[in-house]
Amino acid sequence: MSGRAGAWTGPEADVAYHGRVSLAQGRLRVWVVPQNEGPAPLPNATLRVRLSAELADRQELAEGCARAGLREVVCETGALPLHGRGRHIGLLLELKERQPEVVVRIDTWWNGGASDRDLSNNQHAVLALDTGDAYAF
Structure with a gap:
């Protein structure tokens, strides 16, 4: 903290996610590229993928990813250099039941x-x- 009450003196970064999702026959593919527009680099961050449908009990997740609930997966981004990208994250998620549509929410869980x-x-x-x-x- 600085001398001003409530002022934050930690790093500032602009984390962004770009990618795509597709759903076919109860299988959801999620591909995400995290990036950082700065002004400071980040050693790591964690993105969260939340679904409107439940995941199947068994999942084979990409390295650096973990299940965080019935409808959630979290993945580390790796280092996010200034004006650079983190590791590309690819997920193939099995749904518990086939759905005609799924809402996929992607956000930062930890930065x-x-x-x-x-x-x-x-x-x-x-x-x-x-x-x-x-x-x-």
Whole structure:
């Protein structure tokens, strides 16, 4: 903290997520590229993927990812350099029951205590229809 009450002196970073989702026959594919527009680099962050449908009991998740609930998965991004990208994250998630559509919400779960003034580029909600089509965010 600085001399002013309530002023935050930690790093500031602008984490953003870009990618796509697709749903086909009860299988949801999520591909995300995290990036950081700065002004400070981050050693790591964690993104969260939340679904409007329950996940199947068994999941084979990508390295650095873990299940966080009946409808949630979290994944570490790896280092996010200034004006750079983290590791590409690819998930193939099995749903408990086949659904005609699923809402996929992607946001930051943890960012190492950095402040982020622009949340519009790291909070996404995507409606994926069971057509196999890819929906970009």
